[in-house]
Amino acid sequence: VATEDRSRSIILYGVKEEESEEVEKTVSDVFTKMGEKPHIGFCGRLGKTTPDRPRPIKVCLTSSDAATRLRKSGKKLRDEPATRSVFVAPDMTLEERMERKKLVEQMKAKKSATPEKHFYIYKGSVRCSDTPATRTETVPLTAADDPRNAEGVLSTYFMSLLKE
Numbered sequence: 001v002a003t004e005d006r007s008r009s010i011i012l013y014g015v016k017e018e019e020s021e022e023v024e025k026t027v028s029d030v031f032t033k034m035g036e037k038p039h040i041g042f043c044g045r046l047g048k049t050t051p052d053r054p055r056p057i058k059v060c061l062t063s064s065d066a067a068t069r070l071r072k073s074g075k076k077l078r079d080e081p082a083t084r085s086v087f088v089a090p091d092m093t094l095e096e097r098m099e100r101k102k103l104v105e106q107m108k109a110k111k112s113a114t115p116e117k118h119f120y121i122y123k124g125s126v127r128c129s130d131t132p133a134t135r136t137e138t139v140p141l142t143a144a145d146d147p148r149n150a151e152g153v154l155s156t157y158f159m160s161l162l163k164e
Contacts, residue, residue, distance in 0.1 A: 007064040008041075009091035016055035018046065027059055033083050034073045038066040058091065099124070110127060 015026060035122045042060040049055060061067050067090070074088030092100065100121075107119045107126045118129040 006091045006093075007061070008062070010066050010067050011046075011059060011061045011089045011091055012057040012059060013087040013089060014085040015054055015057055017049070020110070023057060027057060030083065030086060031070070033080060034070065034076045036070055036073055038062070038070060 012027065012030060015030060023043050023045060024040060025042060028037075034048060037061045040059060041062055043057055045055040046058050047055045061070075068091050073089060074086075075085045076086070077083040103121050103124070103126060107121060110126060110128070111117075111119050120127055120129070
């Protein structure tokens with residue numbers, strides 16, 4: 001398969017498989033949970049049926065931009081318990097998958113050796129960040145919380161800006 005064709009394709013792992021399922025409807029449901037509605041060219045299950053794990057689904061889209069957007073918004077699936085085990089991955093050749101597997105093994109080894117650091121894969125190599133990955137919440141600022149309002153009085157101008 002050509003590189004351009006692979007850039008327009010994604011692979012969905014962990015989507016539950018039912019005996020008489022409509023794969024396109026199942027894929028559409030997953031995309032809806034991600035907040036996306038791309039035009040699907042083709043989709044189908046890959047490999048042989050096994051009782052212990054669902055087969056991956058290959059989804060061919062009409063543009064590489066749609067595939068990139070879906071890969072980026074795949075993390076939204078972690079928010080719902082029903083789709084927490086679903087992963088969106090790029091369509092890779094066997095050689096690319098083997099290389100990626102080696103990098104993941106290297107990253108896991110480094111992570112177990114120094115758990116206080118954050119490791120990630122970027123452009124074909126394992127990188128390190130001294131600060132661990134953390135999530136922060138953005139809390140809206142009110143007039144009472146504004147540091148410029150130390151005495152509890154803001155000018156009328158600043159108050160009008162905060163209300164807008």
